[in-house]
Amino acid sequence: MPNNAVVERLDLDQNKYDFRTVDQPVFRTEPGLSEEVVRAISTHKEEPEWMLDFRLKAYRIYLKKPMPTWGSDLSDLENVLDQIYYYVRPQDRMMNSWDDVPESIKDTFQKLGIPEAEQKVLAGVGAQYESEMVYHSLKKEWDDKGVIFDSIEDGLRKHPELFRKHFATVIPPADNKFSALNSAVWSGGSFVYIPKGVHLDTPLQAYFRVNQERMGQFERTLIIADEGSRAHYIEGCTAPAYTTESFHSGVIEIVIAKDAHFRYTTIQNWSRNMYNLVTQRALVNAGATMEWLDGNLGSKATMKYPSCYLIGEGAHGSILSIAYAGDGQHQDTGGKVVHAAPRTTSTIVSKSISKGTGRATYRGLCKVYEGSTASRSNVECDALLINETARSDTYPYIEIEERSANVGHEATVSKIGEEQLFYLTSRGMTEEEAMALIVRGFIEPIAKQLPLEYAVELNRLIEMEMEGSVG
Amino acid sequence: MPGTPILRIESLHAKVADEEPEILKGVDLELPLGEVHAIMGPNASGKSTLAKVLTGHPGYQTTAGTVTFEGRSLLEMEPHERARAGLFLAFQYPVEIPGVSIANFLRTAMQSRLAEGEELDLFDFQDLLLDRMQLLGVDPSFAERPVNDGFSGGEKKRNEILQMAVLKPKLALLDETDSGLDIDALKVVAHGVNTLRREDPTMSVLLITHYQRMLDYITPDVVHVMVDGRIVRSGGPEVAIWLEEEGYSSWREAEEKAVAER
Numbered sequence: 001m002p003n004n005a006v007v008e009r010l011d012l013d014q015n016k017y018d019f020r021t022v023d024q025p026v027f028r029t030e031p032g033l034s035e036e037v038v039r040a041i042s043t044h045k046e047e048p049e050w051m052l053d054f055r056l057k058a059y060r061i062y063l064k065k066p067m068p069t070w071g072s073d074l075s076d077l078e079n080v081l082d083q084i085y086y087y088v089r090p091q092d093r094m095m096n097s098w099d100d101v102p103e104s105i106k107d108t109f110q111k112l113g114i115p116e117a118e119q120k121v122l123a124g125v126g127a128q129y130e131s132e133m134v135y136h137s138l139k140k141e142w143d144d145k146g147v148i149f150d151s152i153e154d155g156l157r158k159h160p161e162l163f164r165k166h167f168a169t170v171i172p173p174a175d176n177k178f179s180a181l182n183s184a185v186w187s188g189g190s191f192v193y194i195p196k197g198v199h200l201d202t203p204l205q206a207y208f209r210v211n212q213e214r215m216g217q218f219e220r221t222l223i224i225a226d227e228g229s230r231a232h233y234i235e236g237c238t239a240p241a242y243t244t245e246s247f248h249s250g251v252i253e254i255v256i257a258k259d260a261h262f263r264y265t266t267i268q269n270w271s272r273n274m275y276n277l278v279t280q281r282a283l284v285n286a287g288a289t290m291e292w293l294d295g296n297l298g299s300k301a302t303m304k305y306p307s308c309y310l311i312g313e314g315a316h317g318s319i320l321s322i323a324y325a326g327d328g329q330h331q332d333t334g335g336k337v338v339h340a341a342p343r344t345t346s347t348i349v350s351k352s353i354s355k356g357t358g359r360a361t362y363r364g365l366c367k368v369y370e371g372s373t374a375s376r377s378n379v380e381c382d383a384l385l386i387n388e389t390a391r392s393d394t395y396p397y398i399e400i401e402e403r404s405a406n407v408g409h410e411a412t413v414s415k416i417g418e419e420q421l422f423y424l425t426s427r428g429m430t431e432e433e434a435m436a437l438i439v440r441g442f443i444e445p446i447a448k449q450l451p452l453e454y455a456v457e458l459n460r461l462i463e464m465e466m467e468g469s470v471g
Numbered sequence: 472m473p474g475t476p477i478l479r480i481e482s483l484h485a486k487v488a489d490e491e492p493e494i495l496k497g498v499d500l501e502l503p504l505g506e507v508h509a510i511m512g513p514n515a516s517g518k519s520t521l522a523k524v525l526t527g528h529p530g531y532q533t534t535a536g537t538v539t540f541e542g543r544s545l546l547e548m549e550p551h552e553r554a555r556a557g558l559f560l561a562f563q564y565p566v567e568i569p570g571v572s573i574a575n576f577l578r579t580a581m582q583s584r585l586a587e588g589e590e591l592d593l594f595d596f597q598d599l600l601l602d603r604m605q606l607l608g609v610d611p612s613f614a615e616r617p618v619n620d621g622f623s624g625g626e627k628k629r630n631e632i633l634q635m636a637v638l639k640p641k642l643a644l645l646d647e648t649d650s651g652l653d654i655d656a657l658k659v660v661a662h663g664v665n666t667l668r669r670e671d672p673t674m675s676v677l678l679i680t681h682y683q684r685m686l687d688y689i690t691p692d693v694v695h696v697m698v699d700g701r702i703v704r705s706g707g708p709e710v711a712i713w714l715e716e717e718g719y720s721s722w723r724e725a726e727e728k729a730v731a732e733r
Contacts, residue, residue: 418529419566426526426562427580427634428554437579441570441617 017238017269019111021211023104025130028088031214033081035059038184041087045153045187048160058173058183065177071332071363072301077275080245084216086185088130094151096137105129112238114207121451124149126206128219131187142200148193149204152220155191162193166224170253170281170309178277182218182251189219189250194229194260203232203265203451208248210239210274216247223253225260225288232263234451238298241271245300252280256288258312263291265450270298272328278304286312286341293449294321296331305363307336310344310375317346322446325358325390334364334381334395339372339405350381351443354390362411363395370401379409384442386416386435476539477642477675478502478525483536485524493534494520496700502642507668507676509686511711512697513719518679519563521697522646526560527553540642555584559640561631561660563648568618573630574600576618577637603636606670607663625655632663642675643667647685661688683715 027044029037038059042052067074095101098115109115109127118125124138126149133151142149148159156163173183190206210217225231239246248270256262262282270276276299282290292306308317319335331354337346352360362381383392394411416438424434440447447455478500485495494517502508512518524531525538527550538545545553568576577600582591604611609629619627635643647660665688668674678689686694686708694710695702698719704710 417566420568422528422530422550423562423566424568424576424580425550426554426560427576427583427638428551429580429583430549430551433579433583437571437576438568441568444570 017112018240018271019108020240021104021108023090023102023211025088025090025212026092028085031083031085033059033086033185037086041185041187044087044089047156050164051156054168054173055184055186058180059185061173062177062180062184065174065180068177068303071303071361072275072330074275074301076245077247080247080275081216083244084214084247085212086216086218087187088212088215089132090129091132091134094133094154095135098135101135105134108209108211109135109207112207112209112236114205117205121202122205123147123200123202124204126151126190126204128188128206128208128217130210130212130215131217133188133190136190138204142198145198146193146195147198147200148191150191152186152189152191152222155222159191159193162224163191163222166253166255167222168253170255170283171251171279176279178249179251179279182220182249182279185216186218186220186251188217189221189252190223190233192221192223192231192233194225194231194262196226196257197228198226198231199229200231203234205234205236208235208237208250210246210248210270213242214244214246215239216249218248219250221250221252223255223262223264225254225256225262227257228259229257230261232265232451234265235267237266237268237270237276239271239274242273245273245275246271247275248278248299249276250278250280252278254280254282254290256282256284256290258285259287260285261289263293264306265293265295267295267450268298268302270302272298272300272326274299276302276304278302280304281307281309281336282317284308284310284312284315284317287314288312289316290318292317292319292321292335293446294319294333294335295446295450296321296323296333298329299331300328301330301332303332305334305336305365307338308346309338309340310346310372311340313341313343315341315344317344319346319348319350320446320449321348321350322443323350323352323360325352325354325360327356327358330359330361332361332363334362336365337367337377338365339368339375339377339402342371342373342375344372344375346377348377348379348381349445350379351384351446352381352392353384353386353439353442354392355386357389359391359393361393361395363397365397365399366407366409367399368402368405368407372402373404375402375404376406377408379407381411382442383411383413384416384439385413386439475504476501477504477541478677479537479539480525481537483521483524483538484534485520485531485536486534487520488530488532494700495524497536498697498700498702500695500702502675502677505673505675506692507678507689508693508695509678509680509689509691509711510695510697510702511680511683511714514681516697517700518681518697519646519648522560522644522677522679525553525644526550526558551583554638557641558644559635559638559642560644560646561628561635563646565619565627565631567620567622569620571618572615573618573633574614577614577634580634580638600637603633606666607633607636609633623655624653625659628656628659629663632659635663636667639671640674642677645676645678645680647678647680649681657685657688661685664689683711686711
């Protein structure tokens with residue numbers, strides 16, 4: 001096992017994201033949650049009556065549901081939830097040009113490299129700051145083909161029928177305590193529609209930024225990929241580090257029609273004071289494919305299990321997840337696949353790295369309903385422990401009702417060994433460089449799936465921490 | 472300067488860290504620049520330990536003695552500093568590094584040797600790597616495979632030798648304790664070492680082996696016999712032939728007799 005001084009420097013770097021923007025929101029609710037807060041959000045968004053009713057119903061469900069007693073330690077969360085701001089409106093309305101976005105907010109996203117990436121490699125960009133999308137834009141080419149990429153609020157306003165047909169059908173408020181909370185106070189997020197047969201050759205990206213202290217961000221995203229379409233949506237998340245806790249709880253619903261192909265990539269690098277409790281689920285119809293690529297690097301505690309409900313014959317779901325748990329972090333992540341049609345297939349590959357007092361948990365469910373004949377699922381989870389104090393657990397749940405199903409599960413735990421380190425240092429690498437290389441190799445199967453900029457970013461993050469100590 | 476020792480070991484004592492018994496009990500050895508020396512000895516005589524102590528394996532502890540490498544005190548250097556100074560160990564059992572290609576591994580090793588802020592030119596590196604693979608007759612696709620992951624014995628040796636060819640050490644330590652059993656592996660090592668020495672005759676070699684067979688392929692200038700943590704005899708290749716005929720047991724008996732008579 002490597003020595004402690006070296007291990008200390010292995011943390012992923014968050015300094016890059018740790019800057020605060022001084023600004024004045026145009027409106028925010030009082031700290032804490034009440035029916036008045038829920039109503040105020042709805043009023044501010046000038047919502048139809050049915051949405052206010054939906055929110056209020058969800059709020060009551062939220063109050064009734066107990067705090068989960070499994071997963072991350074949420075014992076202090078009640079306190080946090082009493083003190084955060086549930087709705088902070090940073091500007092009057094959403095802009096479609098960066099020139100119109102207030103200087104301080106624009107600066108924030110410039111520091112994060114968003115406008116630059118938009119120019120180069122993206123089909124469209126959405127940027128959320130506190131509770132609202134402050135910017136949303138889609139390249140004309142895709143707009144002309146009927147692609148919709150808008151804020152969720154504009155989705156409700158401009159496409160009420162399509163919105164209402166799918167909203168909360170994939171994840172109902174009563175699914176879990178936090179989907180109920182999100183349903184009550186949701187704000188921001190994207191509304192995406194990919195028309196029949198349209199293939200987006202570059203990704204759509206949404207960037208979520210929490211700037212203010214004691215902030216709760218509750219984005220809600222609804223994606224509909226119509227028949228035979230193909231697209232990739234990327235979500236990035238950061239926040240500055242405060243001493244008090246913040247809270248992020250998103251709900252992502254995806255409907256994938258027949259033969260469509262959709263990929264959803266998340267790289268969350270929240271600051272270490274963030275509770276990150278997210279529900280994401282995709283309904284996958286016949287012949288369609290859903291791919292979740294889930295990178296959990298930041299936050300204090302994350303509970304997140306991207307799901308694929310394979311409801312049409314031959315549907316395929318894939319979940320690749322990578323988690324990094326440094327000192328004081330608990331990443332409770334994994335995936336869920338439900339086979340509810342014949343010849344459905346799924347794969348889950350999970351890789352976690354834990355270090356110091358960090359803890360990485362794989363929690364997964366593979367359920368095969370009776371009648372899902374000849375379905376196959378394969379689960380593989382690998383954990384890498386950087387030192388003796390780090391922790392990793394695996395909770396694979398498998399429920400199979402169908403005799404003809406074929407389900408495989410494989411789990412490994414490895415440590416960075418003295419022999420590995422010695423081999424690399426004997427070639428001239430320092431211990432830091434050696435560890436960086438081993439960690440990079442460990443995550444390589446997933447990193448190579450990432451869009452290049454993110455793969456480079458991930459490598460850079462891992463390296464920087466270790467290189468920072470050299471010289 | 473020919474004749475100048477690149478490596479000088481003086482009464483080196485060492486043991487496994489946190490354990491009592493000494494494994495090296497006073498090793499003396501001098502290796503002049505550009506020479507090939509072989510260390511032979513029975514199992515558990517301390518041959519592999521010597522290789523690990525010289526390269527700075529953290530599992531071993533030096534209790535007495537000195538080692539100088541090109542006049543510098545080797546034992547005070549970290550393993551990576553020893554490597555950068557020009558020492559290379561071809562491992563008997565190299566470990567796997569899953570997900571890291573040989574090319575990536577070597578690129579990182581080359582980059583780590585540069586001064587801070589200096590960037591390895593990737594095209595130059597690619598050229599060098601191809602050139603080295605050509606020299607050794609290694610297929611270019613080999614460099615894309617993950618380091619030692621699922622490699623045969625021969626492939627592992629090929630990888631070690633390729634690394635040696637790229638990193639161009641001044642002194643190569645070859646821990647070939649068991650390789651005499653695997654002819655394929657043995658030939659890879661011998662061919663590699665001979666090729667590299669033809670290219671650069673100043674590359675010095677310390678070859679650790681149990682079997683005389685290795686010396687059919689690499690001709691040493693000097694053979695040292697190591698028994699029970701000491702070099703007990705040094706001489707030309709004839710020492711190896713003598714050993715092969717007499718075996719280590721007769722040597723040990725002679726030793727014990729001599730000790731008893733003292």
